[in-house]
Amino acid sequence: MENVLEVKELTTQFKGKVGYLTVVDKVDFTVRKGEVMGIVGESGCGKSVTSLSILQLLDKKGKVSGGEIRFKDIDLLKQGEKELRKIRGKEISMIFQDPMTSLNPVLTIGKQIGEIIVKHEKQKGSNVKSKVVELLQLVGIPRANELFHEYPHRLSGGMKQRVMIAMAIACNPSLLIADEPTTALDVTIQAQILDLLRSLKDDMDMSILLITHDLGVVAEICDRVVVMYAGQVVETTDSRTLLRNPRHPYTTGLIESTPQQSTIGKRLKSIPGQVPTPDEYGMGCRFADRCPKAMEICNHGVPPLLMIDENTSCRCWLYKEEEHGV
Amino acid sequence: MTKLSEAYKPIQARSIPKAPLNVKFDTLKKIMSYKRAKYCLAFLFLIVIIGVFAPILAPYNPNKLFYDALLQPPSKEHLLGTDAIGRDTLSRLIYGVRVTLSVSVFALGITFVAGTFIGLICAYIGGVVDNILMRIMDILLALPSIILALAIVAILGPSLTNAMLAVGIASIPGFARLIRGAALTIKSSGYVEASRSIGSSHSWILRRQFLPNVTGVLIVYTTLFIGVAILDTAALSFIGLGAQPPTSEWGTMLSEGKDYLYEAWWLATFPGLAITAVVFSVNFLGDALRDVFDPKSKG
Numbered sequence: 121m122e123n124v125l126e127v128k129e130l131t132t133q134f135k136g137k138v139g140y141l142t143v144v145d146k147v148d149f150t151v152r153k154g155e156v157m158g159i160v161g162e163s164g165c166g167k168s169v170t171s172l173s174i175l176q177l178l179d180k181k182g183k184v185s186g187g188e189i190r191f192k193d194i195d196l197l198k199q200g201e202k203e204l205r206k207i208r209g210k211e212i213s214m215i216f217q218d219p220m221t222s223l224n225p226v227l228t229i230g231k232q233i234g235e236i237i238v239k240h241e242k243q244k245g246s247n248v249k250s251k252v253v254e255l256l257q258l259v260g261i262p263r264a265n266e267l268f269h270e271y272p273h274r275l276s277g278g279m280k281q282r283v284m285i286a287m288a289i290a291c292n293p294s295l296l297i298a299d300e301p302t303t304a305l306d307v308t309i310q311a312q313i314l315d316l317l318r319s320l321k322d323d324m325d326m327s328i329l330l331i332t333h334d335l336g337v338v339a340e341i342c343d344r345v346v347v348m349y350a351g352q353v354v355e356t357t358d359s360r361t362l363l364r365n366p367r368h369p370y371t372t373g374l375i376e377s378t379p380q381q382s383t384i385g386k387r388l389k390s391i392p393g394q395v396p397t398p399d400e401y402g403m404g405c406r407f408a409d410r411c412p413k414a415m416e417i418c419n420h421g422v423p424p425l426l427m428i429d430e431n432t433s434c435r436c437w438l439y440k441e442e443e444h445g446v
Numbered sequence: 447m448t449k450l451s452e453a454y455k456p457i458q459a460r461s462i463p464k465a466p467l468n469v470k471f472d473t474l475k476k477i478m479s480y481k482r483a484k485y486c487l488a489f490l491f492l493i494v495i496i497g498v499f500a501p502i503l504a505p506y507n508p509n510k511l512f513y514d515a516l517l518q519p520p521s522k523e524h525l526l527g528t529d530a531i532g533r534d535t536l537s538r539l540i541y542g543v544r545v546t547l548s549v550s551v552f553a554l555g556i557t558f559v560a561g562t563f564i565g566l567i568c569a570y571i572g573g574v575v576d577n578i579l580m581r582i583m584d585i586l587l588a589l590p591s592i593i594l595a596l597a598i599v600a601i602l603g604p605s606l607t608n609a610m611l612a613v614g615i616a617s618i619p620g621f622a623r624l625i626r627g628a629a630l631t632i633k634s635s636g637y638v639e640a641s642r643s644i645g646s647s648h649s650w651i652l653r654r655q656f657l658p659n660v661t662g663v664l665i666v667y668t669t670l671f672i673g674v675a676i677l678d679t680a681a682l683s684f685i686g687l688g689a690q691p692p693t694s695e696w697g698t699m700l701s702e703g704k705d706y707l708y709e710a711w712w713l714a715t716f717p718g719l720a721i722t723a724v725v726f727s728v729n730f731l732g733d734a735l736r737d738v739f740d741p742k743s744k745g
Contacts, residue, residue, distance in 0.1 A: 226659050
């Protein structure tokens with residue numbers, strides 16, 4: 121299948137008190153046409169920074185210091201601000217975690233969605249308006265006509281997220297980056313939003329890069345998954361394999377700490393300790409301190425990301441000796 | 447658009463209702479629903495009309511001297527009395543509308559445009575630009591605005607135009623600081639990031655995301671400032687650096703009248719009342735405007 125997005129050795133650094141801290145460290149992944157790619161990890165693993173790096177929306181303290189982000193045939197890192205503006209929203213769009221703060225409280229819904237159409241499609245007046253109403257209906261908002269003139273505070277969280285999605289898909293983007301789109305919503309609404317994303321993806325033939333910390337969401341919607349830990353990719357595979365046969369001890373830990381049918385009545389496991397911050401990364405494997413299977417070698421070197429089989433690669437010394445390696 | 451999955455098939459598009467958008471008319475209607483604001487607006491409108499038709503409405507030429515009627519109390523011939531050299535107070539008051547209103551609007555214009563611009567730029571760019579501009583503003587703020595205005599007039603020479611300019615410029619720092627404060631909270635908000643993610647340029651974000659959000663602050667401060675502008679111009683005129691005699695300007699009249707407070711109360715009272723009434727109306731109107739422009743108060 122054709123790749124929509126190829127990220128190679130992406131490295132993003134943030135200015136700290138002493139020099140630069142590497143927050144995203146040589147991350148590789150690809151998003152294929154029409155698939156949902158998930159990025160999973162705990163808070164502070166660099167998931168969001170990765171997504172912001174793609175559109176280069178990092179604030180002044182952060183910068184992409186290496187690698188390549190290839191979108192279709194364009195290297196996004198080589199584009200100037202002006203070219204990027206034409207890509208943002210039109211080719212690649214983004215939805216954010218908190219719909220409550222992502223809409224401007226003093227502009228009406230219609231105006232906010234209309235802006236992107238005015239900007240990228242150079243339409244005017246009633247054309248924009250009917251397009252907006254169409255979009256609102258498309259994302260399943262009832263009373264779309266009346267809502268056109270409403271302000272965001274009249275909407276619930278789920279509705280606001282639908283509005284954000286309407287904005288994001290307004291120009292038929294090829295890639296939608298969804299940064300924890302359901303985290304701030306309650307469970308029933310989560311399911312609705314995921315449903316909506318999936319059907320939009322099918323109807324509009326776009327790819328989705330979904331960032332989440334919820335393996336339930338991964339099981340629900342993702343085709344393939346990248347597991348990130350402390351700024352590195354630790355495992356890449358398809359979501360079915362990931363959930364049934366996790367390779368990396370971190371992935372295993374994540375799955376075990378998710379409530380499941382089989383764990384009813386038992387005490388839920390958790391991964392001890394915390395994600396190290398970028399200034400605490402040592403010489404060895406970054407997960408070693410929390411890993412139940414840690415060995416001597418783990419403290420001495422960062423394991424390479426090995427292809428274990430066709431679909432799966434994993435960053436762990438456990439797989440070094442195995443024959444499918446390298 | 448492309449085909450839709452069953453679950454999200456749109457309801458057959460009804461005709462899109464006409465927006466309640468003839469925006470200006472709409473806003474006016476809303477203002478009219480505030481009783482106090484309605485009267486204030488009517489009053490201000492009346493004042494403007496008076497200013498426009500001053501030559502028709504004023505009973506006498508404002509500079510005509512009635513040698514036989516010095517310091518006359520209000521009477522049939524001179525409804526609001528006469529001053530020490532026999533000029534009709536009512537006529538001077540009516541002509542004064544023109545000067546006083548244009549002074550405050552002009553000064554306001556300068557402050558409004560420059561203050562908003564500097565404030566937004568500082569908040570949005572931040573860093574060195576913010577630091578330099580704001581330190582300059584701090585230095586200017588350290589002086590009372592009237593002293594600053596004095597210095598500016600001293601450089602430019604005394605005249606009404608320069609007084610307006612001075613009052614306008616002297617008020618920029620406070621205004622800029624206020625707007626910057628309001629804009630800083632917007633800068634870090636999610637919708638600015640969201641706007642960038644759909645490809646907005648900097649100027650677009652400033653105009654479409656920042657400006658509408660600071661309108662509330664802008665309007666309230668602006669209306670308050672009209673009062674200050676009138677008073678500051680009057681103060682400059684009082685020390686002879688503003689409106690030059692025989693221009694009839696409310697502030698000048700007030701300060702002239704103050705010398706005769708015991709003998710001729712009407713001289714200071716009526717210009718004072720006029721200033722008070724205008725300032726009050728503008729402030730009440732400002733309150734109502736803030737409510738009207740705040741989406742959360744729109745039922």
